[in-house]
Amino acid sequence: MSETVPRPTLEAVAERAGVSRATVSRVVNGAHGVRDALADRVRRAVEELGYVPNQAARSLVTRRHDAVAVVAAEPETRVFADPYFAQQLRGISKELTAHDNQLVLLLTEGREDHARVGRYLAGGHVDGALVFSLHLHDPLPGLVRGAGVPTVFGGRPDWEDDGGDVVYVDSDNRGGARAAVRHLAGLGRTRIAHITGPLDQTSAADRLAGFRDVRAGADPGLVAHGDFTPGGGERAMRELLDRCPDLDAVFAANDLTAAGALRVLRERGRRVPDDVAVVGFDDMLPVAEQTDPPLTTVRQDIEEMGRLMARLLLRGLDPRAADATPETVPTAPGTPGVILPTTLVRRASA
Amino acid sequence: MSETVPRPTLEAVAERAGVSRATVSRVVNGAHGVRDALADRVRRAVEELGYVPNQAARSLVTRRHDAVAVVAAEPETRVFADPYFAQQLRGISKELTAHDNQLVLLLTEGREDHARVGRYLAGGHVDGALVFSLHLHDPLPGLVRGAGVPTVFGGRPDWEDDGGDVVYVDSDNRGGARAAVRHLAGLGRTRIAHITGPLDQTSAADRLAGFRDVRAGADPGLVAHGDFTPGGGERAMRELLDRCPDLDAVFAANDLTAAGALRVLRERGRRVPDDVAVVGFDDMLPVAEQTDPPLTTVRQDIEEMGRLMARLLLRGLDPRAADATPETVPTAPGTPGVILPTTLVRRASA
The missing domain is CATH 3.40.50.2300 (Response regulator)
Incomplete structure (x- = not known):
């Protein structure tokens, strides 16, 4: 018997390219939302290492479930009390339903549950995730990226490291x-x-x-x-x-x-x-x-933020859908985020 | 080559035993919550037909995802506006979190989305479902039972046909x-x-x-x-x-x-x-x-209703867990439901 040579792993590719596992996963699976320069680095590392994606894992990733997770980095009691979140969720729900995708809201009692959310996301149950990450030093965004599912964030995430390929929607x-x-x-x-x-x-x-x-x-x-x-x-x-x-x-x-x-x-x-x-x-x-x-x-148009998050994610998952609905999405020059404009509404107080 | 004899299906067993597919699935997979008499009929039909459960399908059913779906037969706008539902969800969330199970809330815009919910439940993404079915003639309970996942209902479902093995939690x-x-x-x-x-x-x-x-x-x-x-x-x-x-x-x-x-x-x-x-x-x-x-x-203790729904489901999924937590659950004699007591609270109006 010949000696078993360990197959190069996704981790090895990520390390060589100097990017996250999630980025490698996205490039390998042809998802959108990765900058050209980064994608090139990943493809070079794949070639140099002779990386072959695990077919089972890959089919888990590329198989569509027609389901999208929504994750809020807040305990469920706050999620339900927050009219702001409810409005964003309304926009998300309308957009996902219009494309016959199931909205899967993952609720938690607190930060200690975020690892379990990461496991669910990595378990092949959803095609992508919409994540509301409002607080600095929150472990959730990292867990979601580690899960390797395409993700759109609601609100500008605070990390700048290796965050060049992060897609988010925010108000100005x-x-x-x-x-x-x-x-x-x-x-x-x-x-x-x-x-x-x-x-x-x-x-x-x-x-x-x-x-x-x-x-x-x-x-x-x-x-x-x-x-x-x-x-x-x-x-x-x-x-x-x-x-x-x-x-x-x-x-x-x-x-x-x-x-x-x-x-x-x-x-x-x-x-x-x-x-x-x-x-x-x-x-x-x-x-x-x-x-x-x-x-x-x-x-700020909170419901529209939610709708746009869902639309950007669905486009990344199925580029043909994007061609079928040629609608302009405002992007902030020089950033991977989509920044929605705000307007001053004058009433009596000023 | 010998002639191919079609293998008996789950449907055939269900028809012979005169029960739903979900009931057969539960008996075959050793889940709780099926009355002895019904379970015996299913086992007899399995024997008579020589039914062999499909291993792949069976592993889908018996593999634990440590995730439980919550389905409300209401549009998301009403779910979020309803303090009653929020309280039940709080009880569910606490109980699931205590057992490290992920709460997966499946939201819809309306009845026309219920078929999609049924597909998600049947897709092997959750171990069971907690369903709030408040209205008569709602297609949702039937879809959930067709999906073949163990289910506990919140509120007495209205159908009496073949409903003998339905587990529900309600107030008196x-x-x-x-x-x-x-x-x-x-x-x-x-x-x-x-x-x-x-x-x-x-x-x-x-x-x-x-x-x-x-x-x-x-x-x-x-x-x-x-x-x-x-x-x-x-x-x-x-x-x-x-x-x-x-x-x-x-x-x-x-x-x-x-x-x-x-x-x-x-x-x-x-x-x-x-x-x-x-x-x-x-x-x-x-x-x-x-x-x-x-x-x-x-x-009525609304949060406790939610907690009890989650506990009954988790017990059915893992009988060992039930042995480990010997706690009395009040059951209504002669019914498959658990009926929580109510108390009169006297204030000034009467």
Whole structure:
């Protein structure tokens, strides 16, 4: 008997090409969403090592199940309480149903369950995954990539390493924030404060960056930390008024935060918008219409984000479907993400 | 070559035994939840026909994926808006997570998607299914049984044909309704009305049956139809007051209905409970505590229903696990269902 030579593995190809296993898997299986330069490196490594994809594993990957997983890096209790997530899910559900794909929502109780989600994704039960990864240092995106299924992320993931082939859909958080702050400056306001969201989420970090783009030299005392909740908005607004009683405008990182800020402003006898102008972010209804006064805010199309995530994934899975529906998808130049535009909605608060 | 004799199929066994394919599948694969008499008939048919289970198909069925599907016969928009479903899902999620099983929620846009759900369940992606089938004549239960995966239903399914081996978890809707009406009678009320739920749901039908158990000879004018919503409760309450202005008590099929009825009673100048006593069903919080006056109601443990559904399914999948956790499960004598008790919660309305 001749000596058994170990077959080169997917891991060996990934190491030689300097990319993730998921990237090798995608290139080998002809999936879309890998940059040309990266794909070339993978093909070279495949050739040099004489790698032959495992047929069984490959058929598991290429066999269509007509099913797509949706994974949220949040416990199920929060997923169900979050109108934002429900709206994205609505967009996803409509798009998947229109293409007769089953929506498979994978729920967890917390981070300790994410390894099990990774196993399910790797088990050949779905064709791809849509992942909401909102927090920095979350292990979920890595687990999903390790599972080797095509994936589209909702919201910009925070990792930049080897992330060149990551497809994601996000709103223009930074540009929207800039528009909000410019609007306040255009009203003649000179002491503009910002209440941030939780800065372990890229959406909040990007909105703060947008604020700083316009107010580069602003007094650091004009920035207070919130957490995307009305209670956080109240606390931050009190802090701001104590520190900077002469402030004349507030850009709140989301509408719920703005609602809390408005309550404190009223409590302290400040007229909105006369004394202090307020702008929110999201255009979350009915909140934004029911504040007193109704809220000027930055609108993002949350349902459309979900729909687009599903569409991008389905296109990657079946390029013919993409040809059949020649519709323009806005892409951000120089990034692998699709960034949806935001619009300022003017109501009474600014 | 000898002539090929067609191998007896699962269908042939099912036909000879006079049971569903799912029942044959469960008996052949050693799953629990099939009554002895039925299981004997299946084994006899297997012997008589010389049926040999297809090994590949069998391994698909017996291989554990450590994943359980949850299927709701409602569009995703209603699933997410329904606090009742969210509570059941919480119980399911906790129990599955405790046993390291992945919760796979299969969402749909409507009935036309149920065939796809059936295909996914039959595709070997989950070990079993938990199905909420609330409406009469729903094709979903049949599709799930056809898929041949062990299943536990949430709520009593309406079909009685060949349903002897169906495992379900429900609340004691009929007994709870009887307790509510007896409580009103015990207060000396003699003109007791009932506002029903949508009678295409077994829970609503069972509550009406409980009302009739106690008030067999009641004036038919004292029953009005609602739909489990506050608006439906308002409409039904107006009808009742127009028809029977002398009524002195109302048993509403759920708390939301009762909340609507209370509004109309106040509007018409009736004092609660002095003029009209009101009892609801569910003990849905915060609704039941925040009505004016706070609502006397029949409490059911919704989260526990979900937990029990998951536990019964996991036990059927792995009998050893059942031995390891010797916990009493209340079963309704003479039925394959598990009926959880209800309790009357007294507040101010009756």
